[in-house]
Amino acid sequence: MANTSSRTLRLLSLLQARRYWPGAELAQRLQVSARTLRRDIDRLRELGYPVEAQRGVDGGYQLAAGAALPPLVVDDEEAVALAIGLRAAAQDAGEGIAEATVRALAKVVQVMPGRLRRRVEALSAMTVPAGWGGAGGGGLDPALLTQLAVACRDSERLRFSYTAADGRHTERQVEPHRLVALRRRWYLVGYDLTRHDWRSFRLDRLSSARGTGTRFRPRELPAADAAAFVRAGIDQARVGHEVEAIVDAPGATVRQRIGRWSTVEDADDQRCRVRMSVDDLDWAVMALVTLDADFQVVSPAELLDRIHDWGHRLGRVRPAGPAPGASNGPVSTKF
Amino acid sequence: MANTSSRTLRLLSLLQARRYWPGAELAQRLQVSARTLRRDIDRLRELGYPVEAQRGVDGGYQLAAGAALPPLVVDDEEAVALAIGLRAAAQDAGEGIAEATVRALAKVVQVMPGRLRRRVEALSAMTVPAGWGGAGGGGLDPALLTQLAVACRDSERLRFSYTAADGRHTERQVEPHRLVALRRRWYLVGYDLTRHDWRSFRLDRLSSARGTGTRFRPRELPAADAAAFVRAGIDQARVGHEVEAIVDAPGATVRQRIGRWSTVEDADDQRCRVRMSVDDLDWAVMALVTLDADFQVVSPAELLDRIHDWGHRLGRVRPAGPAPGASNGPVSTKF
């Protein structure tokens, strides 16, 4: 701990933990003279981390936002929070930052001591599954996502079992290349060693993955990028529903509420046209109903059925009569 | 860049970015001899970050999970992903890690260059607000959360305007102490300088906060911890809705779907009793309707009204007639 670089790191972490530090206190904590502290501060500044200083009574140092990101020194709890947040974010990240999210997740998880990893597992078990646990949508296992992200990063071969679209289970051995989020789904792009070709795998159809422990030299993907590869694959096997509806509310309002998942076009001042791609029609119904406005369905017809189905179900809800089951029922799960 | 400590930092970042590195490549990247690299690796190990090495052909170094967390070296995109993930996580974090989440958020945001901060703002504008953008639920402004977290951390006085429960606006000057998440809501605990007493403030009633620039010496909170303080305050002014319903579906099924937010008691084989506390009735409606089963409402009566309201709205949805706005409308927002 008497080292210079370790001290520099500690200084950085102190400056990150609290904004203002009187120089004397820092010097005392780092067990060096005030002069050396000043030199350490200089070192940080030379490294590109702008440390600002206030002179005079009650002065001190503070770490400001600079051109580059300093290494983040986080404590245990913060690391757990990071992992949880990233896991949740990965579930429905926009296509733009999804990759960065898993990259960061892999980074954090990789260096996290085992005890923290266990805490993350425990905590995220009680977290909301993907997109509201919607009726049909199989939740994505966040641990799987992490595992695959690490395997991609480290170029480690994987074995897993995969359930193809036709329902057949197969065992695969794959060189993982990249994770791709597309249309609210995750795909693993990799080189299938038994098929001797590139494939993309939907994460929700993939299970019991484990690394083989062998590393490989990354191959070159025969596509512009991984996202393009996946897109090419799923375009020929379309699935899901294209929803279109006219909503009796201003486009701006609608955009604010559900613009994230849909394309909103202004029709006139009071109406707009909403388009979205969903896997599950219930999802579309929820999106539309939360708008608190009337709407008309353009397509598909099934959506209208579904909506009326919901309407009926909700319409026939009645106050509960005499208690049907004694309220002293034995089984109860909290949370 | 020729510095030893900066090189150590760079080495750490390289080891975090990819798992396996051949020693020769690392040495070349860091512009040092292999011998010095080995010494650098040693240095890291002495600092407590376990670097493992593989000998022999195809050997190399890898950063393993150790006892302590090394400083995270993240790139720009990853930092943005971190901030986005943490913001989202803060919105509905469990009470246990909520505080760590904002702490981490403050840490990340504090050192983030302005350009990244702007990207975060832009991106999180298109992110789902708290709990599905539920109709009534005032979304929490994530920027506010960040701002307050930083102010708490840095012991900086705040001014803001506050709308009390009775609807009266007041201007407050406060020494922020801690942020607390309780029952899916955020509170700021602080010492109110005009009232000369400790208060807790609901974040969704707090607006136009700005730091005064003056720091203060933290006072001691007259309570076990900040959460206890808030709890004591809100227990005397309960709010929200206690929902109870009988669902015509087995308890196990229901528990799997919405057990996270509710208490489910088995009534008999085919029915169960669901209880939940919600701020917003729409939220309860959504939870119940996604169960895909009939149900009866025990309480409150308003819930029944709301359900029937939804039922009517959904019931009168019709297919769209002739296109109301030309589909070549100029304004279109994707994403």
Next chain:
DNA sequence: GCGGTAGCGGCCACTTTCTGACCTCAATAG
């Protein structure tokens, strides 16, 4: 089992940096 590869670490000589002490100066708040 054998040879090649690649990490391990001791040793040495040389160079560079670091450190604390002492000094003067500069900004800031009361």
Next chain:
DNA sequence: CTATTGAGGTCAGAAAGTGGCCGCTACCGC
């Protein structure tokens, strides 16, 4: 104005970092 606190120069001794060399050991493929 004055006390406080950071900025920074200089100096000498101490400590480190560095590269080159060495023999050693673990591991892999043949």
